Amino acid sequence: MSExxxxxxxxxxxxxxxxxxxxxxxxxxxxxPVIANGDNILVTAPTGSGKTLTAFLWTIxxxxxxxxxxxxxxxxxxxxxxxxxxxIRENLLTPLAEIHxxxxxxxxxxxxxxxxxxxGDSTAAERRSIWAN
Numbered sequence: 420m421s422e423x424x425x426x427x428x429x430x431x432x433x434x435x436x437x438x439x440x441x442x443x444x445x446x447x448x449x450x451x452p453v454i455a456n457g458d459n460i461l462v463t464a465p466t467g468s469g470k471t472l473t474a475f476l477w478t479i480x481x482x483x484x485x486x487x488x489x490x491x492x493x494x495x496x497x498x499x500x501x502x503x504x505x506x507i508r509e510n511l512l513t514p515l516a517e518i519h520x521x522x523x524x525x526x527x528x529x530x531x532x533x534x535x536x537x538x539g540d541s542t543a544a545e546r547r548s549i550w551a552n
Contacts, residue, residue: 424447424448424451424452425437425443427451427452427477428477428480429483431518431522431527431529432476432479432483434521435514435517435518435521436476439514439517440472444468444469445468446462446464446468446469446473447472450462450473451473451476451477454473454477462474471509474510476514479514479515479518479532482530482532483518483522483530483532489530507534515531515532
């Protein structure tokens with residue numbers, strides 16, 4: 420494992436993380452190398468340990484650096500519905516917006532990944548529209 424767990428991320432992702440969070444949690448330090456290696460991992464840790472951002476940040480990195488093919492399903496995040504909106508806002512939408520802003524301040528234009536939410540209440544039409552664009 421690298422001494423700096425942030426070394427696996429693109430420089431603009433690392434810069435954003437350090438300005439927003441200072442340093443990785445133990446959960447992040449131990450999980451990111453496994454995730455980056457493409458291995459499956461089940462992360463269990465107390466609330467506030469950075470689990471959700473642990474899951475999202477590698478996905479954000481791969482999408483914004485275009486290491487994953489565009490217009491294909493790249494990641495699925497499963498969360499209890501009660502927490503889903505907060506998880507998405509705090510650990511996906513806010514980081515994406517802040518990373519885009521940071522990159523723009525350096526003259527770099529990043530792609531904008533499409534984000535969709537599907538629940539058991541999603542209608543058939545809503546499920547189809549997720550993939551329509």
